[in-house]
Amino acid sequence: MFTNEDIKSYANKLLIDLSEEETQKLTSEFDYIKKSADLINEIPNINEVAPMHMISYVGDIVLRSDEEQPSLTKKEILKNCDSIKEESVCVPKVVE
Amino acid sequence: MKTIEEYNKEYIKNKTKTLTETYETILDAKQKDQYYNMFVSIIEDPVFEEVDSKIAGVPCAVKDNFSTKDLLSTGSSNILKDYVPVFDATVVKKLKEAGSIIIGKTVLDELGMGGTGTTGHTGVVKNALNSKLISGGSSAGSAVAVALDVVPFAIGSDTGDSVRKPAAYNNIVGYKPSYGLISRYGLFPFACSLDTVGVLTKKVKDAAIVTDIIKGKDSFDMTSVDSKNMFLEKSLENSSNNKKLFYIKEFFDLSNYKETPEYLIKFLTNFNSLINDLRLKGYKIEEVSIDKKILNAINPTYMIISSSEATSNYSNLNGIIFGPRAQGDNVESIMKNARTQGFCSLIKRRFIIGSYALERENQEKYFLNAKRVRRLITNIFNDLFKTYDGFIMPVGTGYIPEIEEDFKQEDEFLNALDNILQIGNFGGYPSITIPTNIASIIPFCINITSGYLKDETMFSIATDLEKIFKGSDDNV
Numbered sequence: 301m302f303t304n305e306d307i308k309s310y311a312n313k314l315l316i317d318l319s320e321e322e323t324q325k326l327t328s329e330f331d332y333i334k335k336s337a338d339l340i341n342e343i344p345n346i347n348e349v350a351p352m353h354m355i356s357y358v359g360d361i362v363l364r365s366d367e368e369q370p371s372l373t374k375k376e377i378l379k380n381c382d383s384i385k386e387e388s389v390c391v392p393k394v395v396e
Numbered sequence: 397m398k399t400i401e402e403y404n405k406e407y408i409k410n411k412t413k414t415l416t417e418t419y420e421t422i423l424d425a426k427q428k429d430q431y432y433n434m435f436v437s438i439i440e441d442p443v444f445e446e447v448d449s450k451i452a453g454v455p456c457a458v459k460d461n462f463s464t465k466d467l468l469s470t471g472s473s474n475i476l477k478d479y480v481p482v483f484d485a486t487v488v489k490k491l492k493e494a495g496s497i498i499i500g501k502t503v504l505d506e507l508g509m510g511g512t513g514t515t516g517h518t519g520v521v522k523n524a525l526n527s528k529l530i531s532g533g534s535s536a537g538s539a540v541a542v543a544l545d546v547v548p549f550a551i552g553s554d555t556g557d558s559v560r561k562p563a564a565y566n567n568i569v570g571y572k573p574s575y576g577l578i579s580r581y582g583l584f585p586f587a588c589s590l591d592t593v594g595v596l597t598k599k600v601k602d603a604a605i606v607t608d609i610i611k612g613k614d615s616f617d618m619t620s621v622d623s624k625n626m627f628l629e630k631s632l633e634n635s636s637n638n639k640k641l642f643y644i645k646e647f648f649d650l651s652n653y654k655e656t657p658e659y660l661i662k663f664l665t666n667f668n669s670l671i672n673d674l675r676l677k678g679y680k681i682e683e684v685s686i687d688k689k690i691l692n693a694i695n696p697t698y699m700i701i702s703s704s705e706a707t708s709n710y711s712n713l714n715g716i717i718f719g720p721r722a723q724g725d726n727v728e729s730i731m732k733n734a735r736t737q738g739f740c741s742l743i744k745r746r747f748i749i750g751s752y753a754l755e756r757e758n759q760e761k762y763f764l765n766a767k768r769v770r771r772l773i774t775n776i777f778n779d780l781f782k783t784y785d786g787f788i789m790p791v792g793t794g795y796i797p798e799i800e801e802d803f804k805q806e807d808e809f810l811n812a813l814d815n816i817l818q819i820g821n822f823g824g825y826p827s828i829t830i831p832t833n834i835a836s837i838i839p840f841c842i843n844i845t846s847g848y849l850k851d852e853t854m855f856s857i858a859t860d861l862e863k864i865f866k867g868s869d870d871n872v
Contacts, residue, residue, distance in 0.1 A: 307748065310748045310751040310752050310755070311744065311747070311748055311751070313751050314707055314711075314735070314747050314748070314750075314751050315714065315728065315731050315732045315735050316732065316735050316736055316739065316744055316747060316748075317732060317733075317736040318736075318744060322741050322744060325741070326744075326745060326748060329745075330752075333749060333752075334752075336695070336696050336699070336808070337696050337699070337700060337749075337753070337762055338696075339689075339692045339693045339696045339808065340693045340696050340697055340700070340762070340765050340766055340769050341761060341765060342689050342692075342693070343687075343689050343690060343693055343769060343772065344689075346765055346768050346769060346772070347765070347768065349768040349769075349771050349772050350768070350771060351764045351767035351768050351770075351771065352767050352768070352770045352771035352774060352822075353589060353767060354589045354619070355575045355576070355589070355619075355823070355824035355848070364615045372482055376482045377482075379480060379482065380478075380479060380480060380482075380718075382720055382721040383721060391716070392716070392721075392724070392726070392727050392730050393726075394726075394727055396726070
């Protein structure tokens with residue numbers, strides 16, 4: 301049985317706040333979500349199988365040669381910035 | 397609708413006419429978009445290279461989760477609503493270099509995480525055949541743009557069935573290549589171990605033509621594979637009906653379902669008739685039995701792996717690295733506010749499932765066990781592909797929800813049938829949806845999946861089936 305606090309805690313770890321409505325809805329659904337997730341644990345001896353992280357037969361991994369590449373211009377870098385001052389990116393204060 | 401070859405021939409004959417017709421295509425896109433809402437942005441003044449290629453002069457659309465240099469690329473999410481990339485995704489670069497004309501960026505379920513076409517930040521995408529129904533997703537806009545004949549092909553992405561399912565819902569061709577065949581560089585990552593670039597078209601041949609151009613090893617994507625000896629368009633010439641196919645027996649036994657709605661019975665009957673018809677035409681099609689417990693675990697496995705990978709991939713959408721800067725007293729509150737305001741409820745739901753599976757006490761039970769099930773299923777299918785050339789299944793369950801409907805699939809085995817195409821992503825298999833022309837209230841499409849990097853085999857089956865279906869409307 302999941303509580304609103306459980307759901308808020310999972311969200312908080314991902315730096316997400318939930319509205320009361322979102323919390324209530326997810327709490328009411330989460331027993332069903334867990335029941336569905338538990339279907340994977342009904343497979344006999346599943347813990348004896350090695351986890352598959354990727355398609356195991358991806359091609360050879362070749363590193364790019366260590367050559368200098370053109371970098372972005374200042375104009376390009378600043379294009380997606382919300383807050384700019386004298387061609388610099390303004391960042392939030394990180395020291396209290 | 398003209399085929400890619402027809403567009404290309406006209407371009408070679410008269411380039412000025414192609415330019416005029418491109419503006420007509422843009423006008424058509426704008427008009428249809430007003431009702432169907434399949435575009436995030438339409439490019440008013442597209443540019444294209446004058447080159448010699450099979451897609452030169454051919455208009456196309458690209459899903460809005462691919463980076464396009466100097467063009468808005470939103471992922472259909474509020475958190476990227478103003479994002480203008482400084483580079484082109486490899487697939488976009490290859491399309492441009494080959495002279496294709498990108499006329500618009502298409503709507504998706506927010507960040508690719510959905511299968512309805514209803515969660516994009518610019519609104520719901522309507523089904524091209526029945527506007528009351530969902531279009532399917534997440535490559536919703538790409539599917540509808542092709543289905544409405546705005547463009548002869550569109551680029552999508554497929555993590556679970558996001559190209560192949562909307563293709564079926566809109567009665568067109570949807571192809572997910574083998575994992576790594578097309579570079580993912582510049583595709584917004586959702587679940588990297590499953591993500592695949594895909595192509596939506598009206599004809600099987602068109603999917604082969606486009607993929608021959610955009611596939612290939614890319615130094616910017618370490619999972620991309622060398623396919624220089626793979627010739628997909630040429631493989632269509634090997635079309636023959638001596639291929640050996642299989643389907644999963646359990647899905648056609650009604651006693652396995654808790655409920656057997658009329659639409660499901662009709663759907664399975666249609667498939668059985670189609671199989672019998674193909675057998676008469678020389679196909680060897682056999683039924684294969686797979687443990688129901690394993691089949692029931694397909695969708696939970698997908699949900700756990702994809703949601704867990706997504707929590708990691710989208711951690712950079714925090715209002716500082718990407719996305720609009722939110723207000724806040726400190727860095728953490730700025731990031732939290734940006735993420736809270738930037739994601740819709742459905743995305744938050746998926747993230748929380750991922751967060752739950754990644755809790756220290758749950759990692760073994762859910763996250764790692766899901767990966768174990770993935771291997772188990774992949775091993776089963778790898779073995780089957782040693783005997784068979786392809787896996788044939790109908791797409792969906794015979795039911796497409798209405799846009800306004802709060803649809804939930806309560807029957808876990810019906811849910812397994814609905815999500816069977818996720819197997820293609822587990823094993824990285826090539827997989828294609830093809831319309832059948834069987835008379836039905838909603839489109840009845842089938843899917844062919846073949847072994848990893850057996851895309852040529854898959855295409856030779858698909859083109860043969862397409863010819864059979866084309867030659868016999870309402871054949872069952």
